Amino acid sequence: MSVPTAAATTVLGAYGITKRYPGVLALDGVDFEVACGEIHALLGQNGAGKTTLMKILFGLLEPDEGELTLHRRAVRFRSPHDALAAGIGMVHQTRRLVMAHSALENIVLGHPRQRGLLNLRAARQEVEALCARYGLPLDLGARVWQLSEGERQWVEILKALYRGARILILDEPTSVLTPPEVQTLLAGLQALARQEGVTVILVTHKLPIVTAASDRVTVLRAGRVAARLRTSEATEAALVQAMVGREVALRASRGDAAAGPPVLRVEDLAASNDKGLPALRGVSFVLRAGEVLGIAGVTGNGQDELAEVLAGLRPATAGRIYLAERDITRASPLERWQMGMGYIPADRTAVASIAAFTLVENTALTYHFDDAYVRRGLLDDAGLDALTQEIIATFNVRTPHRRARAHHLSGGNLQKLILGRVLSRRPRLLLAHLPTQGLDVEAAAFVRSALLEAKAEGAAVLLISEDLDEILALSDRVAPIYEGRLAGVLTRSEADPATVGAMMAGLRR
C-alpha cells in the first residue's frame, strides 16, 4: 500500500493549537494532521511539546487556542471519555493495568458494555478474534504480572482496539522493550495500519524507531512544528537537525581503554528487592581504573538492586564488595562517599535531589560531611556557592539563579547539576544508573561525554543502562544482566547488538 496523501484522507487534524502553562508556552500554533492507515511519528526532544500535543489529542488537556477536527469536522474533547467515544485510543508509556487480573479482564475493564454483569465468554471470543486477525499469540487467561513488558503493551493496544479505536496514540512504546520485542511491536503496528486501516501515532524520541516504522514524521521543537516529512525522504541527520535546531554529533567518541588497577571488585553479590524476593543472585565482576563497564539489561532484571547495594542503600544478602581492596560490604553510604565512590541514581527527583532546596543546598548534599566545606559545624555557604557556580558553568546548567529551587530545573539541567556535583568530588569509582534516561539528545550527549571524561581522568565507571546504543557507545566491556545474574562479560569487540540483545533477553549465555 502506498503512502496515502494527507489532503485526501486526513482523519485527525489539529490546527493552530496553542497551549500555555504558567510562564511557559508549551505549544505555539501547531498544525498536525494524520491520515487514515498511516503510521505517523511525532518526534521531538523532551520539552518540545510532544506530550502536551498528545494529551490534547486524547482529551486530557484542552487547548487554549486552535481546533481539532475528526474526519474534517470540528470536534471538542472535554475529557478522554470524549476521545475514546470518537475512536481514539492511547497507550501510555507506563502500563496502566491491573497486575493481578488476567489479560482478558484488563481488556474488558471499563468497556461501555461491561458496566453491570461481565460476559467474559462473549468478550473472550471477540478478543480472540482480534488476536487471530493480527497474529498475536497472547494468552488471554494469563495474569498480567506473568506477562512480559511487550505482552503487557499488547494488552493495552488490544484494550484500545476492543473499545473500537481506529486511531492509536502510543507514547514512547519501545522504551522498556527488548530488541526482539521492538521488532514484534513494529511489525504488528504495520500490519494494523496496512490491513485494517488503523491510524497509529508514535510519540518517540528514538530515531531508529521512526525510520524503521513510520510513513510520515512530524518534528516538534520548542512548541512549534520544525519539520513535516515523508520518512522515505528523511535522513537521520536531517531529523536530528530538525529536533535540536543544529547539528549534533550522534555518537560520543570513546577514548582508549588504559586498564588500570582494580577499583571495584564484586564477589558473588546477592540482594533482595523491596518485596523481600531475591533480585540479585550472585553477581561477580572486576572494574578497573580508567574503564567503563556497561551493565546492559531490560528494566527489572536486578539493576536497581545492584546499584543500591553498591551505593550502600540496600543490604547485601550474600557476597562481598571491595573498593580499592577494602571490604565495603557493610559500609554506610557516608563512608562510601568519603572513600571516593560517586553515585548517580536513576531517579533524579526522588533520590538524587531535593526539590524544595536551592541548587546550592542540593550541592551540599554530597558536601555536608566534607571538612573542606564545614568549619566548626557551620556549612561554608560562600564556598558551596562558588562550587555551585562552577558546576553550573562547567556543566552548562541552565537555571535562572543558583538560589533557585531544584524543582524549577528541567530534567536535563537537573541531571547535569547532579552529575557535576558527583564528578566535582573526583570519585575514583563512578556508579551511573540510567544517566541519560528521559534526557533530550543534546543533554544526553553532554552527560555521555562527561562520563567518558571522568574515565579518561582515571575513574572506574560502572554504567547501568537500558539503552543498548548507549552501552555500546561508551563501554569498554559489556555485561548483560538477566534475572539478577550477569549473562557474561563481553569485550567491546565481542559485544555486537545482536549478541548483547539476545543475552539481555535471556536467550543465550
Add this chain to the structure above:
Amino acid sequence: MRIGPYAVTLEERTSLPAGYSVLTAVAAIVLALGLASVLFRSPEASLPDAYRAMFTYAFANPHGLSATGQRAIFLLFCTYAFLVPLRAGLWNIGLPGQVYAGGLAAFAVPALLGVAHAVPSGPAALPIVAGMVLAAAAAGALVGGAAGFLRARLAVNEILVTMMLNSVLFWLVAYMIKEGGPFMSATGEGESFRLPAGLQGPTVAGMPFTAGVAVAAAVLLDVLFAKTALGYRIRALGENPLAARYGGILPVALSLFVFAVGGAFAGLAGYHYFAAVPGVYKIPGNYGYYGDLAFYGVISALIARRSALGAVPIAVLFAGLSLGARFAQGLLRLPFGVDYALLGLLMMTFVASHVVLHFRLAWRRARPTPGGRVPADAAEG
C-alpha cells in the same frame, strides 16, 4: 476559569514580594477578629468595647501583660518542641506528655534531695535550681526520645506513640500530686507541694529567667537550621528522606536527636509553667489545662513554618488573645468558649493566608500575542 475577556488561573508564586508575609499575617489577624465579631456581640457591651477590653487586658494591663508574657514563653517552648522534629519531617504531636514529664522531673529534684520543705536560699539554692532545669529538659528528652527511637528503629508511627505517652504521663502526674502521692501538698488539695522561695525560678525585672532562655533558643534554632551542617542534615531528612540517605545522612540517629531536642524543649515548657511563673510554683490540680494549651505550640509552629524567631510574635499574639478573650468573656458575660473560638479562627485565617502568600490569581487576556520561550520541563507536563 474565564471572566469576560480574561482567563483566570491560580498560579504558584516563584518569588515573594517584600513585606508580603507580614502583610498577609496582619490581614489574617484582622480577618479572624472580624469573623469573631459575631461571637463577641453581647447585650452588655458594644463590639468596640469588647475588643477594647480584650486588647487592653492582654497588652496594656500590668497583670494581663505579665500573664501574656508567661503564657507566651510557655507557648514558645512548645513551639520549638514541635518545630525541631517537624524540620526532620516528624510530628511531635503529643508534646503535653513531655511537658508533664518536665514538670515532674523538676519537682523530683527537691523531693529527692529532701529540701522540698526545708528552705535553702540565696546562692546555695542555685545549683538545685539548675538541677531542676536540667532534669526537666532531660525528662522531656527521654519521653520524646522514646518516640523518636521507636520511630527510627521500628518505624512505629510517632504520632500514635506520643499521643499514648500523653495519657501515661497525665496519669503519672495525677498519681504523684494527688492525696497520698509523693509530691502531694501538705494540705492535700489535689496539687503538688509548693516550691520554697529559694527554689522558685529566678526573675529579672518581674519576668522569669526562662524568657531569656526562650528568646536565646529562638536565635540558636534559626542559626542551627540556616547555617550548620547538622541543621542542613535535619532539613534534608525532612524534605526528602531518600535523598538524605543517598547523601550519607543517618536517619536513625537524626530522628532520635530531633525528638530528644523537641522533648527537652517541652520539658522546659513544663519547668517554666510549674516552677518559674510567679504565683504558681506548684503543679496545680488543673495541670491538664496546660497540656491542652501546649497544642497551641503545634499551631504556632505550623504557622511560623521555618522560623523559630518568627514564632515569637505568633506565640505572644496567641497568649495575649487567649487571655484577653477569657477576660472579656468574664467581664462582659460573653458566650462560653469565645477564647478558644477566637484561637480557632486565627488558626484558620493563618492557614488560608499561606495559600494567599504562595499562590496568586493570574489574569490574562484570553488571546494574547503568541511568543515566549519554552523551558524543557513545564512543556512536557
